Each structure stands twice: as structure tokens, then as C-alpha cells.
């Protein structure tokens with residue numbers, strides 16, 4: 001499956017509305033949330049993101065969604081009134097690389113897309129995108145940017 005990201009949100013790490021900017025805002029805590037977009041002709045277009053509260057007991061090294069906020073979010077995008085669907089999740093690694101941790105592999109269910117953003121090198125954040133397949137097998141996907 002080809003996956004295309006909205007350039008200004010995911011490629012320009014200095015854009016004020018970018019995912020990197022959102023992750024920097026809560027540093028050194030992990031930032032977490034959802035990716036929104038749509039499927040078209042067998043390709044997935046990631047058009048936006050929305051941060052969610054991190055309710056982990058140790059937010060500097062873990063993330064956990066707030067259950068009520070999660071349910072509300074799922075219902076909001078299921079209504080498709082916005083024309084956007086929930087297509088994936090993301091979280092940040094404030095001080096480590098954008099590789100899924102053992103805890104990520106143990107705790108994340110088989111979601112659609114999962115994006116990890118590393119702020120280890122704050123000036124050049126690293127984005128990696130995965131399709132979790134369960135059983136500690138995460139397939140890394142190429143990140144492409146929508147043109148035009």
C-alpha cells in the first residue's frame with residue numbers, strides 16, 4: 001500500500017502546525033494521538049493529526065490514551081461528517097530513536113498505521129512509519145509526501 005503524508009504537517013519540522021512542533025510542545029513527555037485522512041484508490045492519504053492526552057503514569061517514557069477521549073474520538077471520525085477517517089496513531093520518543101520499543105510492541109494492538117517521531121536530535125526530528133502486524137512484527141513503510 002502506498003502511503004502519502006501531507007507535506008506541511010509531516011515534512012516541514014519547523015512549520016508551527018507540524019507534528020514535530022506538537023511533539024516539542026510537550027517535551028520531555030511523550031506526545032500521542034491519532035492520524036486522520038482517507039483511503040483513495042488503494043492508497044492511504046494522511047492529511048492531519050490530533051494530539052490526545054497522555055495518561056501514562058510515566059509520560060516521559062510511555063504513553064496511554066485517556067479511555068473516554070479515545071471513545072469520543074473514534075465516534076467522531078466514524079461519523080465521517082468531517083470527510084476524514086481515523087487512519088492511524090502516532091507517538092513521540094523524546095530521547096530515543098523512532099524504533100518501536102519493546103513496550104510498544106507488547107502494548108499496541110494491530111492498528112492501522114503507526115507513526116513514531118523521534119526528538120532525539122531536536123533539530124532534525126526522525127519520522128518512521130509502521131504497520132504493526134502483531135507478534136512483535138512491525139513492517140516499516142516508506143514515507144512519501146503528497147505532491148501539489
Ligand SMILES: [Zn+2]
Pocket residue numbers: 091092093100101104
Ligand atoms: Zn514508543
